[in-house]
Amino acid sequence: MRINLALLSNMVFLADWEEKEHLFVYGMFGVQHKEGQTENTTAIVESLHSLLTSSAGQVDLLTNESHGLATETELHTTTFVAYWLDATVYQAWASSGEVQHFWNTLYDDAGVWREVMTIPTSRYMFAANQNFRWGLTCLIDKLRASNDEGYWGVYRHRIGSKDDTFTSPYVTAAKAKRTTDDITKASGLRVLDIPAEGPKSSSKVRLGRVRLKDIPDNICFVREGQRQPNIAKEELGLWLEKVAPHARSWIEHLDSHREKNGVLSFSTHVGQESKLADLEAAETDQLAYFLDLAHFEASGRAFKGHVQLRKTVMEMYGPGGPMEGIGKAELYVELLILKSDEFDAEYVGCLEGTGLMYLKNIE
Secondary structure (H helix, E strand, C coil), X not given: CCCCHHHHXXXXXXXXXXXXXXXXXXXXXXXEEECCCCHHHHHHHHHHHHHHHCCCCEEEEEEECCXXXXXXXXXXXXXXXXXXXXXXXXXXXXXXXXXXXXXXXXXXXXXXXXXXXXXXXXXXXXXXXXXXXXXXXXXXXXXXXXXXXCCCCHHHHHHCCCCCCCCCCEEXXXXXXXXXXXXXXXXCXXXXXXXXXXXXXXXXXXXXXXXXXXXXXXXXXXXXXXXXXXXXXXXXXXXXXXXXHHXXXXXXXXXXXXXXXXXXXXXXXXXXXXXXXXXXXXXXXXXXXXXXXXXHHHHHHHCHHHHHHHHHHHHHHCCCCCCCCCCCCEXXXXXXXXXXXXXXXXXXXXXXXXXXXXXXXCC
């Protein structure tokens, strides 16, 4: 995750809202199943897809893929990322009889979940290294070119708020150990124990329904994607040889050291519509929740493998590099900062540790 986009071109492309403010919906919907879907699971996936595409302005279909990470569970997840530019359209859809029937008739072991975020565009950030729209920006007219890139803190600067530091009211247990009890109490911070392992290594299914609202303020959600469509063999070869190993080590670091990095949830995926046979070259996506924006920023600065990743990409695409001015690789990032009442989730018969389900039990 998080390769410096400016290193791949002379500029970066940002969402152009044309000074309009939107209250939009960013929804993730998943179906957990074993490899080779059963007839019942196939019916659930198809029904959910049909419902989403009947209302959402954009629906992306992802399947989980390890990206080289160790995995122990036999379950797979089909994930839909759906976008509504107008929250009222989503609300009307979600309360419709057909959608209510879908959720209310799921069995206790269905393995179906949703995580829905309703936030203003003032706390959303999109950036891409090429002038192409992805995710929520598929629903707007255009992107705008910018040279605002290449320094730590640029994401915070783009969102911009003089009155809000976007700091979590919680600290990780690891950070609390380095802080005296008096300081922790004086600051009003509470300790959050982050599970070291997510659903990828869990075999226990929580039967029934878990509903989650009112999460801690300022959780930071990030979706990053990489795609190499129809690029020259030379660029693909350099990418697989020089970039992919560092990218994999960076992803593994975030996944394996969740508490240290403030990673609340992390999953890796491949875009279902990718036509490339080589998984290293296919469209890849990472979805992650961080405790807050500061943890997201610190994770990239602190890990040597990420620093090396940035250096390698600069040498390839920067001045004098073999791909300077001709590289076609596409990268993008979406980032959202959530307030407590902007999140709504339900997990029906899902693996323990799915998404943010464990936050149901925090004090």
